[in-house]
Amino acid sequence: MKARLPHGRAFVLSGVKFYVAFLFLCVVFLLAAGFAKFMAIWINWVCSLRIARKLVIADKGLNLLLIGAYPLALLYGLGWHGAQFLRGGGATSIEPLWWLPIGVGIFGLVALVHAAIRFRIYRPPACEVDVRSERLDLRTMKSWRERFVGAGGIMRRIALLPGNEQFTIEVSTKTYRLPGLPATWDGLAIVHLSDLHFYHSVAKDYFKLVCEQAAKLQPDIYIFSGDLLDDVRRLDWLPETLGQLHAPLGQYFVLGNHDWYLDPVATRSELARLGWTDLAPHFASIGSPADSSATPLILCGDETPWMGEHADLTSAPQDAFRILVSHTPDNLEWARRHQIDLMLSGHTHGGQVRLPLLGPIYSPSRYGCRYASGVFWRDPTLLYVSRGISGKEPLRYNCPPEVTKLVLRSTPSSGR
Ligand SMILES: [Fe+2]
Structure with missing residues (x-):
């Protein structure tokens, strides 16, 4: 499979490299889901406060914007590391700046799983x-x-x-x-x-x-x-x-x-x-x-x-x-x-x-x-x-x- 990653020229993905690229996309997807959950936690909290409607609407708009931008930013920012690795350049260290959004994504992912388990095991009281x-x-x-x-x-x-x-x-x-x-x-x-x-x-x-x-x-x-x-x-x-x-x-x-x-x-x-x-x-x-x-x-x-x-x-x-x-x-x-x-x-x-x-x-x-x-x-x-x-x-x-x-x-x- 021919692929083009950020900052790189087209190259052929085959065998293990294909699966590594697929895994990378899965990680981005999971982190994006976690980030969306984090944003939902944020907007849920904002909507519980005595805040003017205009501010709530503005915050919801900003939330949606960030939810859309997050996976694109990850693909752009971390894609370079993936491309280097797939070209055989070995693993390169991720810049410290990226650990904050990655950490937020991981936190949100844990919260998402926790909320899903709580939802699934909910039973009404006796x-x-x-x-x-x-x-x-x-x-x-x-x-x-x-x-x-x-x-x-x-x-x-x-x-x-x-x-x-x-x-x-x-x-x-x-x-x-x-x-x-x-x-x-x-x-x-x-x-x-x-x-x-x-x-x-x-x-x-x-x-x-x-x-x-x-x-x-x-x-x-x-x-x-x-x-x-x-x-x-x-x-x-x-x-x-x-x-x-x-x-x-x-x-x-x-x-x-x-x-x-x-x-x-x-x-x-x-x-x-x-x-x-x-x-x-x-x-x-x-x-x-x-x-x-x-x-x-x-x-x-x-x-x-x-x-x-x-x-x-x-x-x-x-x-x-x-x-x-x-x-x-x-x-x-x-x-x-x-x-x-x-x-x-x-x-x-x-x-x-x-x-x-x-x-x-x-x-x-x-x-x-x-x-x-x-x-x-x-x-x-x-x-x-x-x-x-x-x-x-x-x-x-x-x-x-x-x-x-x-x-x-x-x-x-x-x-x-
Ligand atoms: Fe209502």
């Missing part, structure tokens, strides 16, 4: 005692493109990509047995919705259908954990969507970082007008309809780091079952310190794209992909992270949107 799910494939419905896909442009083309799961909704009922749940509240049912992201990429009818599915689940409480809008003009979709949901114990919400970017005051006001209670940054005490003397339920909200502060629970009853609605799962340690029994979050969208074997790569959390979605027991808190309903980019693979009803059961040892 307190998850029952899961019933069905998938609603909207693409089998008549005129689904006209009804559910948004207006033209690049977002519509993304939405219509083959195999895209944006229009395959997983509707689930999951049951958890929690030691802290008083017997009075046994069977409490919560429908958790997150990350609607009203935008022009997905049509209003899609969200109307999502809310119809949520209504069919007939919970005691509706919770929305933030990121309602990516276009403030879509606020008028609310009456026909979340505005249609009513539960015996109420509807509660917090807002997310995408709402913070736009107009959180108008969003709160419209949600409140439609009967939704704002939980951030305080708590609501809910009495049991079956027993007015029973310990109340405490529902609190958290929109940090983007808005407000953590809820002040000093006046909340110590023995009450505590539920925290936090847009980001990053507030998990605060929840644990404040004896939160159940924490409901979104924000990470499950990563939206989960690669075979590797799992999610992008998950805007300081924990990276660790809490991208799913349920996690971190004593004394059960954290549930929703994959959400949509996203600004309507792209999902191995990560369908979810509408989930959580049914909480007490245990015989529940003393409260």
